[in-house]
Amino acid sequence: QEEAATELREEMMRLMQDMKYKRIPYDKLEVGQKYHGTVKSVLDFGAFVDIGAESDGLLHISRISQERIENIYDVLSEGQQVDVWIAGKREDEGKYGLTMVEGLTDGPARRAPADLTPFADLPSDEWFTGVVARTAPFGAFVTVTLEDGATADGLVHVSKIKDGFVDNVDDEVSVGQDVKVRIESVDLDSNRMSLSMREGFGGGGGFREPVDLTPFESVSPDTWVNGKVARLAPFGAFVTVTAEGKSADGLVHITQIRDGFVESVEDELSVGQEVEVRIESVDVDSGKMSLSMKQPE
Numbered sequence: 001q002e003e004a005a006t007e008l009r010e011e012m013m014r015l016m017q018d019m020k021y022k023r024i025p026y027d028k029l030e031v032g033q034k035y036h037g038t039v040k041s042v043l044d045f046g047a048f049v050d051i052g053a054e055s056d057g058l059l060h061i062s063r064i065s066q067e068r069i070e071n072i073y074d075v076l077s078e079g080q081q082v083d084v085w086i087a088g089k090r091e092d093e094g095k096y097g098l099t100m101v102e103g104l105t106d107g108p109a110r111r112a113p114a115d116l117t118p119f120a121d122l123p124s125d126e127w128f129t130g131v132v133a134r135t136a137p138f139g140a141f142v143t144v145t146l147e148d149g150a151t152a153d154g155l156v157h158v159s160k161i162k163d164g165f166v167d168n169v170d171d172e173v174s175v176g177q178d179v180k181v182r183i184e185s186v187d188l189d190s191n192r193m194s195l196s197m198r199e200g201f202g203g204g205g206g207f208r209e210p211v212d213l214t215p216f217e218s219v220s221p222d223t224w225v226n227g228k229v230a231r232l233a234p235f236g237a238f239v240t241v242t243a244e245g246k247s248a249d250g251l252v253h254i255t256q257i258r259d260g261f262v263e264s265v266e267d268e269l270s271v272g273q274e275v276e277v278r279i280e281s282v283d284v285d286s287g288k289m290s291l292s293m294k295q296p297e
Helices: 002-021
Strands: 034-043 046-050 057-060 081-090 095-099 127-136 139-145 151-157 178-187 192-196 224-233 236-243 246-253 274-283 288-292
Touching: 057 081, 139 178, 139 192, 151 178, 236 274, 236 288, 246 274
Parallel strands: 057 095, 151 192, 246 288
Antiparallel strands: 034 046, 034 081, 046 057, 081 095, 127 139, 127 178, 139 151, 178 192, 224 236, 224 274, 236 246, 274 288
16 A cells, blocks of 8 residues: 555656646747746847747847847846747747737737838938837837828937936827927938937037946945936846946846845836945946945855
8 A cells, every 4th residue: 555655656746747847839829928937048139038838939139128238148147037928929930039028029910121211311400290109218219201101210319308307208208299300310221210309409419428437447346335226127227326426327137136036126126216236347448337236245
């Protein structure tokens, strides 16, 4: 009887292991579904994430955040836990894409890139009527339509919405709103158009020069500095700190917010919150500063 009980326990353990490691079939994946996954590998263009399916999904660098990611290695690392959504499926290849931005899916079909050629030679002092298509922490995307019917989306950077400091884009513009914009630049190679809602005279409206991080180089990694959360992203929080009278933003990666696993940055921090951080590294050439809210090891 004892031998039979042992065999039963072993059989139950085998069944539990089978259930534990049973992979999700490709045909069960649906666009928009949310999964908790593990980053398996990181490449320059994106990362492959294991969500428990029969194959890993590709998280393209453009789908990590609504903000532009310059260096994916600052954001993701192997073994990191992430929340992702199914962005799209390639039925013919059995592959699927992922996104860390909820709602950023391929949809029924990918829209072909707009032809920006009609916008390339327009004077930068001419005003056009546009409609706000969507907003992001760094600005607003506005749809501009010319008299000949040509239409395309351009970015009004947060610094180009109005004269003076803009704390929150959503306080200034909203989706569907009609706005007046100027076309400042068109890059046909990267298919990007930069717009402005500001007047073009007086030398204003230019992009801010990179902040000089030299004063922060001499701050010891063991020194605690008071900072204020400027903005949040899925991968961490940007915190404004001051040294020698100079202020700059640094990134507190999600893994550096506290000990233990952090599922959501928003659950831990909020914009405007004052926090104590350590300056872990400063790259003056690239204008990047890494911060930590954890005790030094």
